[in-house]
Amino acid sequence: MADLAVSAEGLAKWFGEGETRTFAVKEVSFEAYFGEILYIVGPSGSGKTTLLSMISGILRPNLGKVKVEDRDIWSLSDDQIADFRLNKVGFVFQDYHLFPRLTTVENVAIPLILKKMDWKEALDVAQQYLEIVGLADRAQLPPVKLSGGEQQRVAIARAIASRPDLLIFDEPTASLDGDTGKKILSFVKGHILNERRCIIIVTHDSRIYEYSDRIMKMEDGRLTGIVKGGSDEE
Amino acid sequence: MKTGTAVKGILRIAFKLLVNDKGKFAALLVGITFAVFLMIMMTSMFSGILTRSSATVLNIGAKIWVMDPAVNTVANSIPMPDYVLDAVRSIDGVKYAVPLYSGGALVKLKSGAYQSVTVIGLDDSTLYGRPQLMAGKIEDIFAENAFVVVKDSEFRKLDNPEIGTEFEINDHKGIVVGTARVTTSGLFGVPTLYTTYSRAVTYIPSTRFTTAYILVEPKSDSDIPRIENAVKKLGYEALTKDDFIQKISDFYKYQTGLGINVMLMTVISFIVGLSISGQTFYTFILENLEKFGALKAIGSKGSELVSMILFQATFTALAGYGLGVGLATLIIVTAKLRLPDYAAQITYWNLFLAFVMVLVIAAISSYIGVRKVLKIEPFDIFRG
Numbered sequence: 001m002a003d004l005a006v007s008a009e010g011l012a013k014w015f016g017e018g019e020t021r022t023f024a025v026k027e028v029s030f031e032a033y034f035g036e037i038l039y040i041v042g043p044s045g046s047g048k049t050t051l052l053s054m055i056s057g058i059l060r061p062n063l064g065k066v067k068v069e070d071r072d073i074w075s076l077s078d079d080q081i082a083d084f085r086l087n088k089v090g091f092v093f094q095d096y097h098l099f100p101r102l103t104t105v106e107n108v109a110i111p112l113i114l115k116k117m118d119w120k121e122a123l124d125v126a127q128q129y130l131e132i133v134g135l136a137d138r139a140q141l142p143p144v145k146l147s148g149g150e151q152q153r154v155a156i157a158r159a160i161a162s163r164p165d166l167l168i169f170d171e172p173t174a175s176l177d178g179d180t181g182k183k184i185l186s187f188v189k190g191h192i193l194n195e196r197r198c199i200i201i202v203t204h205d206s207r208i209y210e211y212s213d214r215i216m217k218m219e220d221g222r223l224t225g226i227v228k229g230g231s232d233e234e
Numbered sequence: 235m236k237t238g239t240a241v242k243g244i245l246r247i248a249f250k251l252l253v254n255d256k257g258k259f260a261a262l263l264v265g266i267t268f269a270v271f272l273m274i275m276m277t278s279m280f281s282g283i284l285t286r287s288s289a290t291v292l293n294i295g296a297k298i299w300v301m302d303p304a305v306n307t308v309a310n311s312i313p314m315p316d317y318v319l320d321a322v323r324s325i326d327g328v329k330y331a332v333p334l335y336s337g338g339a340l341v342k343l344k345s346g347a348y349q350s351v352t353v354i355g356l357d358d359s360t361l362y363g364r365p366q367l368m369a370g371k372i373e374d375i376f377a378e379n380a381f382v383v384v385k386d387s388e389f390r391k392l393d394n395p396e397i398g399t400e401f402e403i404n405d406h407k408g409i410v411v412g413t414a415r416v417t418t419s420g421l422f423g424v425p426t427l428y429t430t431y432s433r434a435v436t437y438i439p440s441t442r443f444t445t446a447y448i449l450v451e452p453k454s455d456s457d458i459p460r461i462e463n464a465v466k467k468l469g470y471e472a473l474t475k476d477d478f479i480q481k482i483s484d485f486y487k488y489q490t491g492l493g494i495n496v497m498l499m500t501v502i503s504f505i506v507g508l509s510i511s512g513q514t515f516y517t518f519i520l521e522n523l524e525k526f527g528a529l530k531a532i533g534s535k536g537s538e539l540v541s542m543i544l545f546q547a548t549f550t551a552l553a554g555y556g557l558g559v560g561l562a563t564l565i566i567v568t569a570k571l572r573l574p575d576y577a578a579q580i581t582y583w584n585l586f587l588a589f590v591m592v593l594v595i596a597a598i599s600s601y602i603g604v605r606k607v608l609k610i611e612p613f614d615i616f617r618g
Contacts, residue, residue, distance in 0.1 A: 053616050101250060102247070102250055110529070111533065170616055
């Protein structure tokens with residue numbers, strides 16, 4: 001059994017109060033392990049993005065606990081949470097959110113610069129990560145000059161540049177065609193995942209389910225089941 | 235890893251985000267440059283006018299000026315009776331006191347044209363307050379009908395006279411015995427003639443009293459308050475050079491429309507700059523809001539985002555300020571080369587005022603940006 005990376009216990013999140021209170025996530029508990037790719041799938045509005053935000057230190061739950069490497073992240077102060085995200089979590093956003101006014105290598109270097117690394121050193125390290133994602137020759141281009149798949153890979157390079165234990169992907173294939181999406185996930189599984197890293201992906205793209213180790217299904221804010229390799233396990 | 239270099243790294247990101255958005259950066263610079271340019275032009279013009287309004291005070295250079303309390307500007311003197319001069323001379327602490335005549339006259343040039351002039355009559359025995367001569371000898375001022383002409387921007391209005399040039403002044407003959415330079419030209423665009431006090435009161439029709447001002451040299455600066463009090467008891471006013479200049483400035487600022495008009499134009503310039511820069515900076519922040527949210531999600535702290543925005547606003551403000559000052563200086567210097575009467579002058583006060591206003595523009599613009607950025611939740615980035 002691999003080491004426990006993330007443990008969520010009785011997580012609940014609602015928005016609004018009184019009659020307008022709406023539950024986004026209702027008492028969800030699960031565990032994610034190092035060395036695995038865990039998918040969170042479900043229809044729109046099922047609460048998967050809210051759940052992802054709570055386990056990555058972005059959205060404070062109303063109820064429940066999130067432990068990352070046995071540390072209750074929501075007992076931390078705002079600045080400590082920011083440090084936690086910077087040091088422990090890598091994000092690949094749905095729209096990538098690359099900075100069009102910076103070069104590709106500067107985009108990748110952002111987390112390193114936030115981690116107080118010297119500018120030149122950060123660019124050198126970022127260049128190495130661009131090599132990992134196969135975009136070393138695009139280093140000096142602005143992201144807008146890259147294709148969607150290339151931008152996705154830049155976003156991945158940025159997410160892994162700070163060597164996080166937990167990697168969060170939000171709808172990674174939403175803006176990509178089927179083949180490119182598969183290539184990206186194949187690359188992630190082959191090159192980014194390792195035994196000291198846990199990858200959690202929110203998606204509703206069934207074409208990439210094959211790259212998952214486990215799939216967590218959600219509906220109406222509740223966890224409805226966990227399957228493995230496309231077949232029901234529990 | 236060093237903290238200093240880390241801060242520099244964040245600010246470097248901020249810098250690149252700002253200047254690489256060339257359109258917005260240019261719009262921001264244009265807005266602030268334009269505002270600074272207008273503010274400096276307005277206040278420099280005002281400053282130049284105020285300086286010129288005190289030209290006689292500056293050029294004569296006396297430490298203390300005694301006058302009628304109702305005098306507001308040096309040009310509108312109210313003659314004082316002769317006994318005042320004697321009374322001032324007898325005040326303890328007065329080293330010496332001399333009369334000064336200041337008045338207007340009409341000069342008939344050789345061409346037959348008439349030209350208004352200002353005549354300064356210097357004390358016959360001391361010539362206290364005499365200008366620095368460029369040509370001629372000062373003792374020639376005692377010669378018959380002698381006048382010294384100030385060679386300033388108005389000099390040409392007397393047909394560029396030379397030593398020996400003759401003219402008529404109030405039906406008296408006048409002859410140029412020298413040309414002089416002064417530190418400051420007058421405000422009203424008329425040439426200035428220097429002569430002796432006795433000739434001035436003889437040649438120029440005047441009221442029963444002829445002493446426009448009494449120029450006083452105190453024995454020491456500590457005697458000045460005592461002299462001021464003693465003159466006040468006589469029913470007159472003694473002002474130091476600086477106080478007299480201030481009185482003239484206050485008159486133009488508060489008792490004419492000049493001050494309020496210039497202030498209004500300066501405020502309008504400020505509002506124009508604030509509007510352009512504030513709006514552009516706000517749009518810049520809005521366009522980058524998601525990116526700031528992404529930075530927050532990645533792990534940037536609120537204080538780091540605030541420092542980025544403050545840096546961007548301050549950098550733009552200072553760059554715009556530099557360009558605005560440079561442009562205003564260029565225009566003023568060029569205008570002065572072409573227009574001798576152009577009064578504008580840039581002072582440290584003008585620069586400081588524009589600097590403060592630019593900082594206010596930067597502060598307001600960044601405040602709006604900071605509020606927006608601090609409000610954005612990283613969760614909004616996930617929600618798209």
